[in-house]
Amino acid sequence: MANRASTVTLAALGGAALGLIIGWQLPGSSVTAPVIEAAVADPASPPTLSLGERLRGEITSTSELNGKDGSRFERFTLTLEEGALIEIELSGPLQGSLALYDAEQQILATSANPAYYDAPAAASLRRRIDEDGDYMLVVSGHDLHSYGPFTLNSRHIELTTSDTLEMPSRADGWLQGSGDTYTLTIEESGLFQFEMRSSDLDAYLVLEGPNGYRREDDDSAGNLDARIADFLEPGEYRLTARSSYGQDSGLYTLELAPHELASGETLRNSGELTFDEPLHGWFSGETLSYEFTLDSPAAVTIDMLSSDFDSFLELSGNNVSYSDDDGGEGLNARLYASLDAGSYRVTARSHGGHGSGLFELRASAVDLDDLPSNGQLEVDSPIQARLEPGARDYYELVVESAGDYRLDLLSDDFDAYLELEGQGLSLRDDDGAGGLNARISTHLEEGTYRAVARAYGNSESGSYTLHLHRE
Template identity: 35%
Template sequence: MASRRGVWAVTTLALMGGSFIAGVVLTPHLGTRDSAAPTPRVAIGDSVRGELRAGSPINLKDGSRYQHFRLDLGAPEILLLELEAPFAGSITVLDENNGLLAHEAPDAGVGSRPQVGFRAPAEGSYTVVVSGQDHRGFGPFTLSAQQVDLQQPDALVDAGELRGWHEGSATTHALEVTERARYAIALASDSFDTVLEVTGNGVSREDDDGGDGSNSLVETILEPGTYTLRVSAFGGESASGLYTLAVTSQPAPDMTGMVNQGPLPLDRMLTGWLEPRAPNTYTLQVDTRGPYTFDLRSDDFDTVIEIEGQELLLEDDDGGEGTNSRLQADLPAGRYEVRVRAFGSEGPGTYTLVVRQGR
C-alpha cells in the first residue's frame, strides 16, 4: 500500500525475553518519512517530550497509537530507557533493519513508568517506539535515555549495590562478610525472571521469586568469610537484560538458648530460628493417647505447623491469633514429627513453640 506519509510495511513482533508480543502491526516504514516531518530524536542523557493523539499512527493489532524516535549511537552502549506518561504505555527498541532488540510493556497499568534496558551491539541509528497498551492510551509523555555504568567492585563488602547485564550464561559476584549478621540479598530485574544462588563458607541457598513479583531474595545469617552470588534467569539462557543486586544487613539475633531441632518436650516453651524455605523438625513422643494443643508464634513471619505420625498428617496456618498457628488434635500414643515453617517464602525469624496435653 502507499501513503502520503511513506511506504507502509507489515511487521510481526516475535519472542523477546520470554514474552510473546502477539499480532501483526501495520506501520509506516520507519525510514521513509519525508523531510516535512522529520523523525524526532532522543539523545543519551536527555529526555524528549511527545504525545499520543487521535491522529497518531495506529497499531492495527490492538488499536493503540504510537510515536517513534531516532536514537543515534557512536559506539556500542548499554542504555536504560524510561517512559513517564499518564497512560499505560510500552517501549520498543528496533535496530537499523527493524529487528526487535527490546520491549517492555508492564502490566502494572497507568503510572507504572515502564523502563527497558538494552545492549546496542554497534554504533548506528536505532528506533525507539512509544505506544499505548491499548486503544485508550492517549496523552503527553516524556521519554528519557540514560547510559548505564556497569563498573563494578571486585567484591561487595558487607553491604552495597551494583548493576549488571545478564545475557546467556550466569554471572557471579563476590561478597565479603567481615562480621556475623543477618543479611538480605536482593536480585531484581524488569527484563527477566531472576534466580539467585548464594554459596560459600558452608552456605548453599537459592531463590527464584521470594522478592516482589519474579524477583529473588535470600535472607540468612552469614558468618565472616567469602561468598559467591550467582545471577541467572529462570527457565534457560535465552533471557537478557539489566539487573540490580543489593546487599543489606542488620545485627544477627542472639542464638543462645535457641533450639531448632530435636526432641520436643511437653509443657516447655522452646525458642527457635527459622530460615526461609527450610522447615525445622522436632520429634514428639506421646505416651498417653488424648488431646494435645500445639501453639506456634512469631512476630517475624506467618507461621505454619505440621504434625505427622501414626497415620496422621495435620497442619495449621493461622488457627491462633493473627498469623500465628494453633493446632488441637487427639493423638494416639507413638512417635511424631513436628515441623515448623513459614507460609510461602516468608522468613527468616524467631518463633516460640509449646505443646501441652489437653485443650
C-alpha cells in the same frame, strides 16, 4: 518476568513506503501489542533523540500510519555506544508503546503498553547496546483511537562494575540471557539477608559457600522478587543473580545486609540450653542440637516457637526418647517429661525438614517433689474436674497390688492427652480411648505413680473425667 520481543526485519516496500512490524506477546496475557505494518508515504528523515534528553512529541492524524490496524506512530534516531545500558520512558496522555531497532533493522527491545493494566503507568524499555551505531526508536499508539502528546525521557543507567560485594551493600546489574556471579566474605557468623528485585524479570538467587553450603530462592521477597535469609558462618560466598528461566533480560537490584530480626538478638545454633533463659536461633534445613544437665529428678518443659516454619522437638538421653510436633500453640512444639538426673540432648528442627527462619527455644524444670498435686486417684473412684487453658493437672496413684490397670481421660471439651510416670515407667497417649479421649493400659507394680491430665493443644480447656480401672 521480562518482556520477550520477536526479531522482525524492517522491509522496504517499493522503495518509497517503509514497512514497520512491531509485534510481541505480553507474558501471561493473550493481548498482542500494536502491529505497524506499512507507512502510506515516504516519511521525512526521523528526528534525532540524544541520550539524556527530554523530548516532547505528539501522535496525530498526520503521523505515519499502520495500514493493518489504523494506529499511528513516530520514529526517532539515536546514536548509541557499545556497552551502554539505556532506559527510555514514554509518558503523557498518549496510550502508547516503544520499540528499538538496530542498524540492520532488527528489533531489539519493546515496552509493555500501560493500557493493558488497571492503573496508568509509563511505558519503558531497557537494553544493553552491543555495538556503536545509529538505532531507531518507534513510538506507537496502542490502537486507531490512540492520539495525544507524549514525553520521551532517556538515560544511561550506571551499573555496578565490580564482581566483589561488601556486607552491607547495594548493587545494580543487568541480565541479558545469563546470570551474574558475585563474591563476598562474611567476617563473623550471624544472620544475613540477600534480596534481588526487578520489574523486568522473574528474579532468582543462588548462594553457595563453605562446606557445601547452598541455598536457592525464587519468590520469597514477594511478587517475582527473590530473598535468601540465613545464618551464615564466616567464609567466602558466591551469590548468583539470574532469572527464574535463565533467558530473560532486564535491570535488577541486589541488596545485602544483616537481617533486621538479628538487631539486638544473640543467635545460638548449638550449645547449652539453660533453664528459664530463652534463646534464639536460625533454622536453615540442618538439625540443631543443644544440651542440658539435671542434678536431680525434675519435670522438664521445652518449647520451640516459630512464626516462620512448623517446629519439631526431640529429647534423648538416659535411655529415654521423646518427640513432639504441635504440642504448643499452632505449629509450635512442646515437650514435657519427668526426667532422672543426668545429661540430655534437645534436637530442634522443622517438621519434615522443610522451611527456614527464626525460632525461640525455652526450657523450664520443676523438682518432682515440688509439683503441685490435684489429689489422689484411686481405683474405680473417677475424678471430675475442669482443666484451665495451658494447665496440667497432676494426680498421685498409689498401687497397692500389682496387676493390669487402665487409665482413661475423657472430655467432650478438648483433645485429651494423658501421661503416666513412675517406677521406671513413662507412658503417653493421645486418642487411645476413641475420638479425642486418651487411654493408657499397662501392668503396674506396687508403688507410687503420677498421672498428668492435659489437653493436646496448649490453648484448650474444659471439663474432664479421670478414671483408673483394675482389669
